[in-house]
Amino acid sequence: MHYDIAAKVLMEKCRGEIPRRFLGLSVAESSLLQELPQETVSLKRSDFPMLVTDESGEQRLVLLEIQSQWDRDIPLRLLDYRSRYLLKHQVEAISCILLLRPSGAAVTCYKDTEVTYSYRLIRVYELDAREIIQEKVLCLMPFVPLMQHGKELVDRADSALYESSLPREDKADMLTVMTIFSGLISSELPHLLVSRRRDIMIESAAYDIIKQEGHEQGLRQGKIQEAREGILDNLEARFDVVPASIVREIEGIEDLPILKALRRNSVKVSTLDEFKDLMKNITR
Incomplete structure (x- = not known):
């Protein structure tokens, strides 16, 4: 699923509360920064650079990345765009990763022979x-x-x-x-x-x-199956046994309005033969 798009929608609405809650900042004002020019090809939509002003008037660059799962390249990617935004804004920077799902590989520091880079890792799945x-x-x-x-x-x-x-x-x-x-x-x-x-x-x-x-489709399929079961329950309650031929025909109908019409009429017909005739007329 496109969790990065969902995260973007959330950040646009909550760019003050999220750094306040997760980073402990006293946020007076915050704004999402525009993407840097095209040379910053490593930036993803799950990266959210913000310029945050606290209640004393001090500004900070907050670099937030929301990830549904851990990737070993996340720290380097974060370091990359931290450097790029720092070159432009020249203020104190805070780097943070919000990790949505458990991972035993997630770490709070990147280190190689030349660079040691620490950042904040918020394991959302551990919060109460x-x-x-x-x-x-x-x-x-x-x-x-x-x-x-x-x-x-x-x-x-x-x-x-x-x-x-x-x-x-x-x-x-x-x-x-x-x-x-x-x-x-x-x-x-x-x-x-x-x-x-x-x-x-x-x-x-x-x-x-x-x-x-597919959640919309899943919802529709659930309603279709519910309508089928409603028809069969009504017929069984009224006529005890429903012939297999009727069951097969009902199970083969995918049109929800037709199924709803049959469900309404399943409590009105006098005989199963009348219901069969009704099905033939409605499904033509």
Whole structure:
């Protein structure tokens, strides 16, 4: 899944709260920096350079990289764009990696024969989701599924965002990013969250990722199967035994509106033969 795009959406909304929470900075103002000219080909969309001004007026360059999994080249990549941005901005720099999934290979320092480079490594999966829920830190709710106790608190994070006073556009983005991040730990959670909040998620630019990854299709398939089962349950309740020929025909129907029509009529027909005739007429 395109977690880098989801991370970009989140950073645009929470460029103050994320450095405040994860780096302990007193953020008065922060802005995402524009990419440097094309010679910086090593930069990725998961890299987020920010110029942060604290409450005393001091500016810092914050170089943040959000990664779903560890890569041995991450430290060198971080060092590369740290150097490039420092040449332009000439202020104190803080380098940080937010790692979303567990890795035994992740390290906090790069060293070779000439260079020793230390940076901050935030293992999101080791953080306690209960603190985020208790403190109602809305900007960090999308990370909740990835944290300790996160799975059991996803519903509360979802409700906190949906019922918050955030602008509707921000809610849509936050809920969508949380859904995308939840795909890192579960194949079922994204479907559940989409089914619950699709009405608002479709307003987020990041929702295209969900459609590309098949969660929208998965939701539709779930509704199709639910409609099939509803028809068969109704027929069994009324006529005891449903012939295998009817079962096969229903299982072969992929059109959701047709299945919904058959489900509605399955409680109205007087006989199975009447239902067979209905199927023939509707599926023509």
